[in-house]
Amino acid sequence: MNQLTHKNAAVTRIALYLFLFATVVITVLPFAWMLSASLKLDKDVFTFPVRWIPEEPRWQNYEDIWTKIPLGRFIFNTAKITVIVTFLQLVTSSFAAYAFAKLDFKFKNQLFLGYIATIAMPWQVYMVPQFIMMRNFNLTNTHMSMICLQAFTAFGVFLMRQFYMSVPDELCEAARMDGMSEYRIWSGIMLPLSKPALSTLTIFTFVATWNDFLGPMIYLTRTELKTIQIGLRMFITQYSSEYGLIMAASVVVLIPVIIVFLSLQKFFVQGIASAGLKG
Amino acid sequence: MQKELKKNLIAYSFIAPNFIGFAVFTFGPILFAFILAFLSWDGANPIMWAGLDNFKRLFNDSQFKTSFVNTIVYTAGTVPLTMIFSLLLAVVLNQKIAGRNFFRTLSFFPYVASLVAVAVVWNMIFNPSMGPVNMLLRNMGVENTPGWAADKNWAMFTVILFSVWKNMGYYMIIYLAGLQGINPELYEAGDLDGVNGWQKFKHITLPQLGPTSFFVLIMLTIQCFKVYDQIYMITQGGPGTSTLVLVYHIYNTAFISWDLGYASAIALVLFVLVLAITVIQFRGEKKLS
Amino acid sequence: MRKTLMTLSIITILLLNSVAFAAASGSQEKTGGDGVTTLKWALWDFDATTYYEPLISAYEAKNPNVKIEPVDLGSTDYMTMLSMQLMAGDSSLDVVTIKDMPGYNNLVKSKRLLSLNDYVASKSVDTAQYGGIAEQITVDSDLYALPFRSDFWLVYYNKDLFDAAGLDYPNNDMTMAEYDAIARKMTSGSGASKVYGAHYHTWRSAVQLFGILEGKQTILEGDYDFLKPYYQMILDEQADGIVQDYATLKTSSTHYSGVFYNNSIAMMNMGSWFISTQIAKVESGESKATNWGLAKYPHPEGVHEGTTLGTITTLGVSAFSKQQEAALDFLGFVTGPEGAAIIAETGTIPAIQTDEVVEIISSTPGFPSDDASKEALKVYQTYLEMPLHEKAGEIEVVLNQNHDMIMTNNISLDAGIAQMNKEVKEILGR
Numbered sequence: 002m003n004q005l006t007h008k009n010a011a012v013t014r015i016a017l018y019l020f021l022f023a024t025v026v027i028t029v030l031p032f033a034w035m036l037s038a039s040l041k042l043d044k045d046v047f048t049f050p051v052r053w054i055p056e057e058p059r060w061q062n063y064e065d066i067w068t069k070i071p072l073g074r075f076i077f078n079t080a081k082i083t084v085i086v087t088f089l090q091l092v093t094s095s096f097a098a099y100a101f102a103k104l105d106f107k108f109k110n111q112l113f114l115g116y117i118a119t120i121a122m123p124w125q126v127y128m129v130p131q132f133i134m135m136r137n138f139n140l141t142n143t144h145m146s147m148i149c150l151q152a153f154t155a156f157g158v159f160l161m162r163q164f165y166m167s168v169p170d171e172l173c174e175a176a177r178m179d180g181m182s183e184y185r186i187w188s189g190i191m192l193p194l195s196k197p198a199l200s201t202l203t204i205f206t207f208v209a210t211w212n213d214f215l216g217p218m219i220y221l222t223r224t225e226l227k228t229i230q231i232g233l234r235m236f237i238t239q240y241s242s243e244y245g246l247i248m249a250a251s252v253v254v255l256i257p258v259i260i261v262f263l264s265l266q267k268f269f270v271q272g273i274a275s276a277g278l279k280g
Numbered sequence: 281m282q283k284e285l286k287k288n289l290i291a292y293s294f295i296a297p298n299f300i301g302f303a304v305f306t307f308g309p310i311l312f313a314f315i316l317a318f319l320s321w322d323g324a325n326p327i328m329w330a331g332l333d334n335f336k337r338l339f340n341d342s343q344f345k346t347s348f349v350n351t352i353v354y355t356a357g358t359v360p361l362t363m364i365f366s367l368l369l370a371v372v373l374n375q376k377i378a379g380r381n382f383f384r385t386l387s388f389f390p391y392v393a394s395l396v397a398v399a400v401v402w403n404m405i406f407n408p409s410m411g412p413v414n415m416l417l418r419n420m421g422v423e424n425t426p427g428w429a430a431d432k433n434w435a436m437f438t439v440i441l442f443s444v445w446k447n448m449g450y451y452m453i454i455y456l457a458g459l460q461g462i463n464p465e466l467y468e469a470g471d472l473d474g475v476n477g478w479q480k481f482k483h484i485t486l487p488q489l490g491p492t493s494f495f496v497l498i499m500l501t502i503q504c505f506k507v508y509d510q511i512y513m514i515t516q517g518g519p520g521t522s523t524l525v526l527v528y529h530i531y532n533t534a535f536i537s538w539d540l541g542y543a544s545a546i547a548l549v550l551f552v553l554v555l556a557i558t559v560i561q562f563r564g565e566k567k568l569s
Numbered sequence: 570m571r572k573t574l575m576t577l578s579i580i581t582i583l584l585l586n587s588v589a590f591a592a593a594s595g596s597q598e599k600t601g602g603d604g605v606t607t608l609k610w611a612l613w614d615f616d617a618t619t620y621y622e623p624l625i626s627a628y629e630a631k632n633p634n635v636k637i638e639p640v641d642l643g644s645t646d647y648m649t650m651l652s653m654q655l656m657a658g659d660s661s662l663d664v665v666t667i668k669d670m671p672g673y674n675n676l677v678k679s680k681r682l683l684s685l686n687d688y689v690a691s692k693s694v695d696t697a698q699y700g701g702i703a704e705q706i707t708v709d710s711d712l713y714a715l716p717f718r719s720d721f722w723l724v725y726y727n728k729d730l731f732d733a734a735g736l737d738y739p740n741n742d743m744t745m746a747e748y749d750a751i752a753r754k755m756t757s758g759s760g761a762s763k764v765y766g767a768h769y770h771t772w773r774s775a776v777q778l779f780g781i782l783e784g785k786q787t788i789l790e791g792d793y794d795f796l797k798p799y800y801q802m803i804l805d806e807q808a809d810g811i812v813q814d815y816a817t818l819k820t821s822s823t824h825y826s827g828v829f830y831n832n833s834i835a836m837m838n839m840g841s842w843f844i845s846t847q848i849a850k851v852e853s854g855e856s857k858a859t860n861w862g863l864a865k866y867p868h869p870e871g872v873h874e875g876t877t878l879g880t881i882t883t884l885g886v887s888a889f890s891k892q893q894e895a896a897l898d899f900l901g902f903v904t905g906p907e908g909a910a911i912i913a914e915t916g917t918i919p920a921i922q923t924d925e926v927v928e929i930i931s932s933t934p935g936f937p938s939d940d941a942s943k944e945a946l947k948v949y950q951t952y953l954e955m956p957l958h959e960k961a962g963e964i965e966v967v968l969n970q971n972h973d974m975i976m977t978n979n980i981s982l983d984a985g986i987a988q989m990n991k992e993v994k995e996i997l998g999r
Contacts, residue, residue: 519979
């Protein structure tokens with residue numbers, strides 16, 4: 002009996018590792034390919050069968066990406082927008098979410114429904130009205146336009162609300178009894194408690210803003226304002242595509258995202274836990 | 281009354297910073313897009329009233345019909361597959377195994393990586409004549425290997441597989457979080473009763489994950505109905521119209537024909553559809569609990 | 570009470586927004602105190618294109634009080650971005666580059682472009698110098714743009730591969746049947762060392778448009794039966810392994826330049842834009858097809874040699890520009906003989922194609938030295954890849970979809986053509 006379970010456990014373990022191995026292969030493949038392509042000439046990128054280790058690695062690609070387009074400038078622009086957007090998103094979302102989760106007020110449900118309903122709307126639909134409006138505010142060709150568009154999302158409020166819902170109401174009640182104002186409760190109790198949720202929102206916002214392409218493309222037409230995703234597209238010119246350079250730049254651009262992800266990973270998992278449970 | 285007012289004002293002051301930005305930059309344009317569905321506009325000439333004309337046109341638009349059906353098929357295929365695989369992955373990565381954090385990070389990669397690169401690799405792997413998948417199938421003795429993205433009968437399936445793979449890690453993390461919220465005592469009780477792993481999964485894990493699954497279901501459904509980028513990267517809606525989805529058709533109508541009113545009308549249909557399905561899911565969830 | 574408040578707030582939001590929509594776009598004063606006029610020129614791929622810079626500096630040298638500011642909207646989705654920038658009376662662009670005909674048609678239809686009739690009349694611009702193009706883009710007797718680039722299709726071939734096979738190079742007067750025969754003879758080998766006789770890129774124009782060279786029918790009439798023999802020829806080549814498989818090319822996003830560089834195809838039909846790229850890549854060492862030549866486009870039996878497909882790039886002036894006069898002057902420069910000479914010097918084919926221009930291009934370093942290749946640049950007649958039509962954009966979508974189906978063998982040729990006929994007639998009848 003004991004031996005049998007022992008054997009079973011071993012089989013399960015092996016199956017487990019096989020499954021993991023398969024997953025690793027299919028998730029790592031694109032990155033291996035990206036790396037390998039980034040060291041090739043454009044014409045060799047698509048040759049079959051795939052040559053994973055280029056015969057003569059072309060490190061030149063990693064030099065060219067900085068000179069062919071103002072990549073440094075683009076990274077700076079993107080970083081600037083991403084950091085501001087993420088900060089605003091965190092503050093305003095958690096602020097608003099507190100009201101939706103812990104306070105009672107008129108039109109609470111209607112307002113919340115209004116928020117959620119917009120998640121279902123594809124951006125392509127209201128892109129045009131939005132663009133005309135921004136232009137009339139004289140915000141096109143400013144980083145301000147990207148910040149305004151991305152800092153106030155329904156998703157952020159939704160996520161933070163789900164987290165606050167899971168915090169026991171008694172905690173707030175007790176604080177109110179002690180005469181704490183709602184603002185103090187938010188900053189003194191809720192914020193410190195919501196580190197996991199905040200980390201989650203940080204990584205989501207960071208990835209979304211960092212990888213955003215269509216927004217910057219429409220709003221930022223002056224070269225000195227452009228972001229890295231547009232920069233990546235610059236290597237796809239009308240008559241040829243410089244895939245070697247695209248991939249080299251993709252690798253460089255991926256690094257900040259990975260750093261942010263790794264540094265927040267610990268909190269990250271707990272964050273969605275709380276949000277998901279109350280979903 | 282005075283107190284009530286003060287209470288409301290405090291609450292509104294919390295919402296205001298986000299709400300004002302949200303109302304002006306997102307909600308306003310969306311409302312405008314709704315109204316646009318009843319207008320006729322090309323973005324430059326004066327706006328004209330169209331009444332229900334845009335909606336009447338839907339009935340004679342074969343591209344709309346095709347894209348409507350395709351969107352449903354895509355959603356019906358992607359949602360369950362993504363849920364199953366991400367749950368499976370989450371359960372495995374919740375075990376105490378070596379290198380767990382490493383594996384977790386890795387499985388999140390496809391979601392974070394640039395779509396351009398990821399799509400290119402995917403098309404390589406599933407290349408009908410020289411891709412490793414078909415090579416493998418041929419070695420296994422399959423004679424008529426699928427044409428994948430190049431075959432009208434397989435293209436949708438290929439896109440679905442891609443979406444599952446790309447989003448698996450994202451929902452895996454949500455599930456993982458849900459799993460960690462399950463009270464360990466429940467499993468200990470199960471151990472005492474001598475139930476096996478499968479039974480534990482079926483009778484403890486699954487029911488306990490209900491709320492998480494619900495969250496995943498809603499977000500995933502909405503995401504599937506709005507799909508555009510992934511299809512654009514893998515098949516561009518082809519071959520022919522076999523993977524043409526609603527948002528793709530909306531994009532064509534709005535930015536190739538500059539028929540903004542009609543594009544909004546299609547979007548309105550999509551919106552109502554998503555809303556209806558979300559409401560049904562909400563009802564179902566309430567019944568279950 | 571609740572409802573009224575809710576309604577009120579929605580109305581407020583709407584009002585706020587409609588005020589924003591209605592507000593006249595901020596008028597930007599572009600003429601500075603020092604009398605310098607700044608013109609904004611919408612274009613794509615500024616850094617990757619060789620002729621923008623010399624054009625601008627030549628014009629600025631001639632007109633010291635004008636500054637040209639390029640606005641790069643990127644090449645993917647360029648026309649969408651352009652239309653967006655020109656939305657509802659925006660004056661931030663002055664001169665616009667127009668990439669394709671459906672886009673031109675949309676700009677004209679939505680009155681985003683200024684009519685050039687008065688300008689052409691007052692400066693007595695000779696539109697005949699564009700070889701019939703100006704007439705092809707005239708809408709209801711109004712002209713809204715002038716071409717500055719005019720590319721046409723020809724055959725690129727790999728001399729080394731022909732030498733190795735001991736065959737004559739493709740000549741400048743090939744019928745379709747002769748072209749097919751050469752392609753079949755040139756195919757050899759297998760596996761990685763296989764040489765394909767010809768190569769068709771995944772664009773619809775590379776295959777379908779042989780049909781319009783007869784000059785009897787256009788692709789906008791809703792009847793596509795005349796395309797069948799051409800499709801059949803290429804489908805047969807595909808089935809016999811004479812050319813690479815469309816489905817494979819499409820799913821692997823293979824770029825046509827790569828296969829040509831790698832010495833794996835003997836002939837390739839492609840636009841003249843590839844000349845300057847090929848020259849540059851031979852020089853950089855990336856193109857291994859160093860010994861190459863050009864031949865005129867193959868043509869159906871009974872059609873004059875030098876009949877080919879053309880695709881034009883035009884310049885227009887925004888209807889909302891506040892400096893139309895200055896913009897028109899710049900447009901005149903780029904589309905005129907001076908501009909043409911500058912463009913030709915970068916190895917690109919300008920819209921004005923005189924013997925001098927052919928001379929300039931064929932004497933570019935790196936251009937094939939034989940006379941036949943030089944002769945190949947002389948065009949007898951071009952048909953636009955996509956003529957001007959009100960519904961061109963929609964029709965193009967349908968044609969592309971069905972082309973895709975036919976070439977991937979997802980549908981029989983007959984059924985595919987029938988489908989094109991049906992769907993395009995639907996669009997035309999709407």
